Every structure is written in structure tokens, then in C-alpha cells.
Amino acid sequence: MSFLLKRILIFVIGFASIIISLLYFLNPNNKENDNIEITNIEIDEKLISQINLGKSLYVTHCASCHGDNLQGQPNWSTKKDKDGHNLSPPLNGTGHTWHHSQDQLFNIIRYGFKIYNENYDGKMQGNDKLNDDDIWSILAYMKSVWPESIQKKYDTISKH
Numbered sequence: 001m002s003f004l005l006k007r008i009l010i011f012v013i014g015f016a017s018i019i020i021s022l023l024y025f026l027n028p029n030n031k032e033n034d035n036i037e038i039t040n041i042e043i044d045e046k047l048i049s050q051i052n053l054g055k056s057l058y059v060t061h062c063a064s065c066h067g068d069n070l071q072g073q074p075n076w077s078t079k080k081d082k083d084g085h086n087l088s089p090p091l092n093g094t095g096h097t098w099h100h101s102q103d104q105l106f107n108i109i110r111y112g113f114k115i116y117n118e119n120y121d122g123k124m125q126g127n128d129k130l131n132d133d134d135i136w137s138i139l140a141y142m143k144s145v146w147p148e149s150i151q152k153k154y155d156t157i158s159k160h
């Protein structure tokens with residue numbers, strides 16, 4: 001190969017690699033973005049499995065009072081049960097559950113209404129069999145059922 005041909009070849013290869021690297025870095029679909037997408041998918045998957053766990057715990061521990069679809073008991077806001085206690089309110093976003101902060105809801109589920117009124121003798125007792133993760137999962141499930149507008153409002157008011 002002649003000297004001149006070698007130099008042209010080196011020039012062409014050099015030029016081509018600059019163009020290829022430029023295309024790579026200017027491409028919005030490069031590796032860095034792929035990683036961001038994967039991370040988001042991982043977060044979604046984590047949330048979905050948390051919600052699924054919450055749902056099954058809800059069915060076991062809460063549905064007997066609050067209803068299979070978190071709908072509460074009929075006439076919960078106007079009637080009492082046969083013991084004179086409050087009926088179970090809905091947890092599906094149609095009641096006032098979302099007016100409580102995350103921590104208040106956590107405490108109500110963990111300790112029952114006793115935590116806010118030591119003389120409380122109604123039906124919402126604590127759940128000492130549920131660990132912290134269980135309770136956060138139930139809350140994630142409850143929240144996932146709320147209408148989107150309520151979820152958004154909740155995220156702006158709730159300071160934990």
C-alpha cells in the first residue's frame with residue numbers, strides 16, 4: 001500500500017469514528033436513557049408487588065369490616081352497629097380517610113383509634129400482627145384504589 005493511500009485510510013477511519021461517537025452521544029436513545037427507563041420499570045414493579053401484598057393482607061385483616069372493595073358498611077356515616085359503635089367507613093377515597101396524613105393512617109391501623117382517644121371502645125382496634133412493611137403495603141393498596149384526583153390532592157397535602 002502506498003504511503004498516500006495509508007494516510008487517506010487512516011484519515012477516513014479517524015473521521016468515521018468521530019462521526020460514530022457524535023451520533024452515539026447525540027442519540028436520545030443511548031445507554032444512559034435505557035438505564036433510566038429500566039429504573040422506572042423497577043420502581044413500578046416494586047410498587048405493584050407492594051400493592052398486591054397490601055391487597056392480600058387487606059382481604060385477610062380488614063375486608064370483613066371495611067368491605068371487599070374498601071366500600072365500607074352501608075349507611076356508615078348515619079347509623080350505628082348493634083353495639084352502638086360506629087360502622088366501618090369506606091377506605092376507597094369516597095370517605096374522609098384521605099384527610100388523614102400517612103402517619104395518622106399508619107397509627108390508626110397499627111394501634112387502632114385508642115391512639116387518639118384512650119377511652120375508645122369501638123371496632124377499630126390495633127393490628128399488632130402486622131409489621132411496618134405490611135401496613136405500608138396496605139396503605140399503598142388503599143391509595144391505589146383512590147380516584148386519581150384524590151391521590152394528587154393527597155400527595156400535595158400529606159407531609160408524612
Ligand code: HEC
Binds near residue numbers: 090095097109123
Ligand atoms: C372489626 C371491624 C374492623 C376491622 C377488622 C378493621 N376496621 Fe378499620 N375501622 C373500623 C371502624 C368501625 C372504623 C371507624 C372508627 C370509629 O369511628 O369508631 C374504622 C376506621 C378505620 C380507618 C380510619 C378511616 C377514616 O376515614 O378515618 C382506617 C384507615 C382503617 N379503619 C383501616 C383499617 C385497616 C387497614 C384494617 C385492616 C388491617 C382495618 N381497618 C380493620 C372497623 C374495622
